[in-house]
Amino acid sequence: MFKLFFKSTVAAVLCVVSLLNIAQASLLVSPTRLAFEGRERSHEIVLINTSTEVRTYRLKWVEKMAMPTGGYRELSAQEAMTYNSASEMIRFSPKQVTLKPKERQVVRLGLRRPKGLADGEYRSHLKFEALPLKRDNNDSGEMSIRLDVLLSYSLPIVVRQGEVTHHIEIASKTLAFDSHTGKTQLSVNLSRSGQYSTTGSLTAFWQDGSNAEKVVARLNNVNIYPELSQTTQVMAWIEKDFRPASGTLRIVYEGKQEFNGQIFAEREFKVTPAMFNAQL
Structure with missing residues (x-):
């Protein structure tokens, strides 16, 4: 019985590895990066649920710093205080979306530049955080393993002020x-x-x-x-x-x-x- 349980557990863990790759594609986000240039005041992001299940995502701002070898790391609260963040000048709607399979949703972003904004670049990351799926309880009395893989995705939102040089x-x-x-x-x-x-x-x-x-x-x-x-x-x-x-x-x-x-x-x-x- 223990061996059977152990094998089932290992199989389930291996299944998670596969699910991580599959679930990455369960939410299609377009575009994957946004930049507010010049007089631009609004942008849209399109979300599409490409999975076969109803999915709910909560949207929120996170502050991240790019790493020299690729990827990002989240800033500490102290680091974020002196960081050129864009989140304070951008509003987005809705804050949470529930999508049926193949359903799409438009997220609208509006920018309001503060008076006297210094030249430079400001950036925050909009995070789409997956909420747990609703599952029916197993009342058959059989042993079961339930694995909920909760994934999130974030995209950089950039605001540029002044003449852009590089x-x-x-x-x-x-x-x-x-x-x-x-x-x-x-x-x-x-x-x-x-x-x-x-x-x-x-x-x-x-x-x-x-x-x-x-x-x-x-x-x-x-x-x-x-x-x-x-x-x-x-x-x-x-x-x-x-x-x-x-x-x-x-x-x-x-x-x-x-x-x-x-x-x-x-x-x-x-x-x-x-x-x-x-x-x-």
């Missing part, structure tokens, strides 16, 4: 080749200065010998925020059957969304096989 440089790169798997990894180190963030995509182009230049790595949604002077972005080499060789690696950081079409930074590197000596 300075980004591709400082260096690191290449790593694993001879056992044949996989190559490219790490790009970027440096920035100024009061404003950028958003865009990183693309790596490779050319060796007489072959034409081709895309070998791409990373979308690369956001570099004002609190970061440096960041490292890791990209997977997508070319199949690649082996270290001599060539030219060109890396481009190109703006997207409100920066569409702008080239923030571009740099070429001469590469030799020896530069792939780091192992994954």
